[in-house]
């Protein structure tokens with residue numbers, strides 16, 4: 001198996017991690033000590049926003065009135081797919097119970113969390129689709145209190161289309177806060193009195209790191225940082241479509257990796273020429289983002305077999321993975337590590353990002369090795385229960401007492417002894433530790 005890099009990235013997803021960690025920890029400590037006033041200070045400092053933090057129903061109505069009917073229809077179109085996909089996933093989460101031995105019944109229940117905090121990014125772009133992805137999924141799962149936050153722009157507030165969307169999807173409250181201050185406010189219940197049980201949603205490196213640091217005190221969906229795309233393409237692929245799909249995600253920001261694994265040299269060389277040309281054709285902000293991302297994080301690797309391509313792809317565990325190859329079924333079966341998979345050139349990451357249905361809040365920085373993206377299951381706790389008849393305790397209590405004594409846990413053993421004494425007074429049991 002050989003891998004030849006036609007373009008190798010200078011930077012990896014881990015570049016600059018330590019600086020971000022220190023910045024984020026300092027802001028979190030400050031807000032934990034200083035509460036709402038400190039959160040306001042950071043909104044003023046980073047986003048120049050000094051207006052209301054808790055968005056009022058009147059402000060939401062006013063913002064919604066500014067959104068055109070055509071855009072409302074498009075948002076509803078996307079929302080309908082995301083909600084129906086989430087409902088289909090919910091239907092697969094079944095409670096269960098089983099009789100493990102006569103009289104011993106054990107089960108599990110899926111219980112939605114009570115409060116969720118949904119981060120909706122808004123620094124560079126107006127992430128309307130992210131609002132749909134998190135809030136709709138939380139509400140479909142049955143979360144009672146859904147608090148959303150999104151950065152406000154100086155003099156304008158939160159983007160009107162995002163406010164309309166959050167309201168449509170069922171957010172219970174909305175905070176005009178972004179970055180670490182938004183994440184902290186949702187975790188600590190500032191402005192709403194509803195501290196989040198789980199924080200979800202994508203964001204830049206500061207947002208993703210804030211969630212990571214808070215994990216443990218609250219649940220998080222996953223590490224959903226700067227967007228990544230990988231395309232695996234063979235000689236059957238259209239180089240222009242491949243190149244656009246790489247550029248399509250590189251525009252997210254200067255630190256968004258776009259990787260190509262090519263099974264054909266001609267295709268790889270053509271894409272290498274096309275990508276900078278396509279980037280140059282973009283509007284200025286998008287061009288600046290994508291050019292930096294491609295320069296520092298872009299890669300083109302040439303491999304000599306599908307197996308080598310699949311193995312390399314699994315190492316990267318990309319957030320988004322597109323396959324433009326013959327025999328898509330082989331790839332579907334073989335690939336293991338990705339946030340979301342797009343099979344064939346008829347689909348593309350942007351379709352998934354905006355409208356098609358499966359969630360776009362997905363693991364980055366290799367987290368796809370151990371988790372998938374956001375789904376109703378992330379808002380659920382699968383908790384277990386058990387009950388037993390007195391008769392069934394006879395065997396369980398004896399084994400429990402013996403294992404507990406072997407472990408040196410005498411009080412555990414006595415909780416078994418006491419039951420056997422009370423419920424089977426005429427019987428003798430061997431309750432000593434077994435060596």
Ligand SMILES: NC(=O)C1=CN([C@@H]2O[C@H](COP(=O)(O)OP(=O)(O)OC[C@H]3O[C@@H](n4cnc5c(N)ncnc54)[C@H](O)[C@@H]3O)[C@@H](O)[C@H]2O)C=CC1
Pocket residue numbers: 023046047120121122123124125127130151177178179180181202203204205206207223224225226227252253256319360361362363364
């Ligand atoms: N993994 C996923 O599923 C997805 C990831 N994304 C990613 O979300 C990100 C969105 O990023 P942005 O546009 O920046 O919006 P954002 O809303 O995530 O971040 C903006 C906030 O960052 C904070 N900030 C900016 N500079 C800072 C600094 N020097 N120190 C501390 N805080 C600072 C500000 O408070 C600002 O409100 C992109 O990286 C995109 O790729 C977007 C959608 C899905």
Ligand SMILES: O=C(O)[C@@H](O)CS(=O)(=O)O
Pocket residue numbers: 127129130202226227228249319353354360361362
């Ligand atoms: O990383 C992601 O999932 C993004 O590509 C989603 S969006 O383009 O911001 O909608």
Ligand SMILES: [Zn+2]
Pocket residue numbers: 227248249252349350353
């Ligand atoms: Zn995208």
